[in-house]
Amino acid sequence: MSQTQQGFMKALKCRECGREYALGATHVCEFDFGPLEVAYDYDRIKSVLTRAVIQSRPQTMWRYRELLPVAGEPTVGRQVGYTPLIKADRLARRLGIRELWVKNDAVNYPTLSFKDRVVSVALSRSVELGFKTVACASTGNLANSVAANAAAAGLEAYVFIPQDLEQGKVVNSLVYGANVIGIKGHYDEVNRLCAEIAGKYPWAFVNVNMRPYYAEGSKSMGFEIQEQLGWRIPEHTVICMASGSLLTKIHKSYQEFSKLGLVSQVPWKIHGAQATGCNPISSAQKAGLDFFKPQKPNTIAKSLAIGTPADGFYALRVMKETGGASEDVTDDEIREGIRLLAECEGVFAETAGGVTVGVAKKLIAQGKIAADSSAVLCITGNGLKTLDAVVGHVGETRDIRPSLREFEGLLAQERGGVAVAAGR
Amino acid sequence: MSVRVSIPPTLRKLCGGEEHVRVRPGTVSDLMAQLQQRYNGVRDRLCDDQGRIRGSVLVFVNDEDIRFLRHQETELRPGDEVSIIPAFAGG
Numbered sequence: 001m002s003q004t005q006q007g008f009m010k011a012l013k014c015r016e017c018g019r020e021y022a023l024g025a026t027h028v029c030e031f032d033f034g035p036l037e038v039a040y041d042y043d044r045i046k047s048v049l050t051r052a053v054i055q056s057r058p059q060t061m062w063r064y065r066e067l068l069p070v071a072g073e074p075t076v077g078r079q080v081g082y083t084p085l086i087k088a089d090r091l092a093r094r095l096g097i098r099e100l101w102v103k104n105d106a107v108n109y110p111t112l113s114f115k116d117r118v119v120s121v122a123l124s125r126s127v128e129l130g131f132k133t134v135a136c137a138s139t140g141n142l143a144n145s146v147a148a149n150a151a152a153a154g155l156e157a158y159v160f161i162p163q164d165l166e167q168g169k170v171v172n173s174l175v176y177g178a179n180v181i182g183i184k185g186h187y188d189e190v191n192r193l194c195a196e197i198a199g200k201y202p203w204a205f206v207n208v209n210m211r212p213y214y215a216e217g218s219k220s221m222g223f224e225i226q227e228q229l230g231w232r233i234p235e236h237t238v239i240c241m242a243s244g245s246l247l248t249k250i251h252k253s254y255q256e257f258s259k260l261g262l263v264s265q266v267p268w269k270i271h272g273a274q275a276t277g278c279n280p281i282s283s284a285q286k287a288g289l290d291f292f293k294p295q296k297p298n299t300i301a302k303s304l305a306i307g308t309p310a311d312g313f314y315a316l317r318v319m320k321e322t323g324g325a326s327e328d329v330t331d332d333e334i335r336e337g338i339r340l341l342a343e344c345e346g347v348f349a350e351t352a353g354g355v356t357v358g359v360a361k362k363l364i365a366q367g368k369i370a371a372d373s374s375a376v377l378c379i380t381g382n383g384l385k386t387l388d389a390v391v392g393h394v395g396e397t398r399d400i401r402p403s404l405r406e407f408e409g410l411l412a413q414e415r416g417g418v419a420v421a422a423g424r
Numbered sequence: 425m426s427v428r429v430s431i432p433p434t435l436r437k438l439c440g441g442e443e444h445v446r447v448r449p450g451t452v453s454d455l456m457a458q459l460q461q462r463y464n465g466v467r468d469r470l471c472d473d474q475g476r477i478r479g480s481v482l483v484f485v486n487d488e489d490i491r492f493l494r495h496q497e498t499e500l501r502p503g504d505e506v507s508i509i510p511a512f513a514g515g
Contacts, residue, residue: 033478294492
């Protein structure tokens with residue numbers, strides 16, 4: 001492959017044995033089944049990618065394109081990313097920490113989750129490799145993103161999801177005209193089926209044969225955090241874990257920016273958040289193990305319900321190396337986390353966001369994130385997609401007739417009446 | 425009756441291009457030995473130096489992950505179906 005066909009990529013490289021492969025649609029090492037990862041030419045990247053260059057580009061995830069695995073200009077999802085990083089002072093006070101930031105991918109474009117990042121990379125690369133049909137195994141958000149971005153790019157899409165997903169996530173895939181296949185089983189079973197389908201059909205499965213490219217897209221969330229913090233790495237980052245891939249890639253984004261001299265190298269801690277009803281990684285971390293036991297998930301955080309997390313081993317390693325910790329939260333604590341974030345910061349996150357907030361609260365209370373430090377919470381998806389999880393838990397409307405008298409009667413009843421008009 | 429094993433694309437070159445092979449009943453460890461006997465080198469791809477199935481390899485018997493059964497000691501009976509696939513990523 002010529003340099004123009006490769007961009008700044010060098011090869012695909014096995015994370016276990018280091019064997020190198022051509023930059024095609026393949027994800028596993030033939031020799032030990034280890035996952036393949038994109039290797040880059042960092043010397044060349046360093047010679048062209050500076051803060052000034054990045055800042056001169058449009059505010060999308062593609063402002064870091066040399067560090068993303070496409071050979072030419074991206075063709076799918078060119079508007080994705082650069083979501084707000086909010087200084088969350090009210091939430092900081094509630095959780096008892098000096099400085100807190102919320103990276104808000106609940107408003108990522110176009111499908112309101114961080115998955116638009118990985119999908120724009122995977123589909124841009126799929127187009128480069130000549131695929132006409134794209135596919136994925138998904139807990140919902142990925143399916144939405146593949147469906148939407150494929151539609152916009154004129155690609156055919158097959159998305160495979162567990163049949164019992166939230167209605168919001170199902171409709172958000174169907175509306176784009178994708179082929180949505182509901183599987184009677186857990187995500188892990190969906191994924192197994194997809195691994196078999198991917199072996200048989202010449203499709204670009206974003207999280208199977210395109211996985212090395214796809215996973216790299218997550219780094220952009222970490223690049224943005226560093227730039228938006230004023231070119232620095234946060235002391236603490238709390239990230240929810242399904243497969244554990246996002247956590248490892250945000251860590252990698254900090255390593256890459258340090259290596260390129262875009263930020264100064266300071267110690268950072270990466271913390272992982274899971275739901276108690278599916279906590280293979282956090283329970284292993286708490287027990288001090290470097291391997292996990294697979295589980296059968298049972299949690300309202302369906303986007304995190306992966307019982308056999310492919311990157312669990314690597315996520316454990318990142319937490320260990322950085323001195324990070326892990327916790328998990330119950331369904332009630334997840335709902336409380338969603339409300340806390342909504343009431344303090346006006347951000348409505350999906351269940352995974354409730355997991356991140358709930359776990360941050362626990363880690364701060366335990367002193368694993370020091371009260372006198374600074375932390376970033378990664379919010380990965382939008383609450384409008386998981387309404388089912390909170391309906392009936394966020395209060396009820398008080399219904400009255402269109403009458404001022406009735407309204408004032410209601411206020412008097414709720415506020416004790418006196419001085420309502422004057423008190424404002 | 426034999427046990428039917430699906431071979432993942434990554435291993436097919438080594439297994440004469442076969443998508444499925446049939447083996448004798450026994451344990452999953454016996455299955456690895458039988459595959460190795462037939463297709464030299466296969467076991468090294470799937471197992472580490474101590475003969476343990478690698479973390480990056482998943483084995484299913486009749487759609488159930490053997491880690492929920494008896495791992496490599498899981499018995500394979502006549503008519504059982506085995507799938508070998510690489511560990512997978514999130515979604």
